Amino acid sequence: MKKYRCMICGYIYDPEAGDPDNDIKSGTSFEDLPNDWTCPVCGAAKEDFELLEE
Numbered sequence: 001m002k003k004y005r006c007m008i009c010g011y012i013y014d015p016e017a018g019d020p021d022n023d024i025k026s027g028t029s030f031e032d033l034p035n036d037w038t039c040p041v042c043g044a045a046k047e048d049f050e051l052l053e054e
Contacts, residue, residue, distance in 0.1 A: 001015035002030060002052070003051075004049040004050065005052050006042065006048060008039065008042050009039065009041045011039050011042070012052065013049065015028055019037075
């Protein structure tokens with residue numbers, strides 16, 4: 001699964017980990033996150049994330 005990085009603070013969303021603090025289960029792809037999901041570190045919107053090239 002693809003990882004995405006917040007362009008504001010550098011937080012990396014890893015689908016394998018999910019975002020348990022915001023009730024996002026592991027295995028949830030970035031594309032499947034709710035549209036109102038925000039970065040758990042700085043509050044940036046999904047649009048402020050970029051695909052990490054592996």
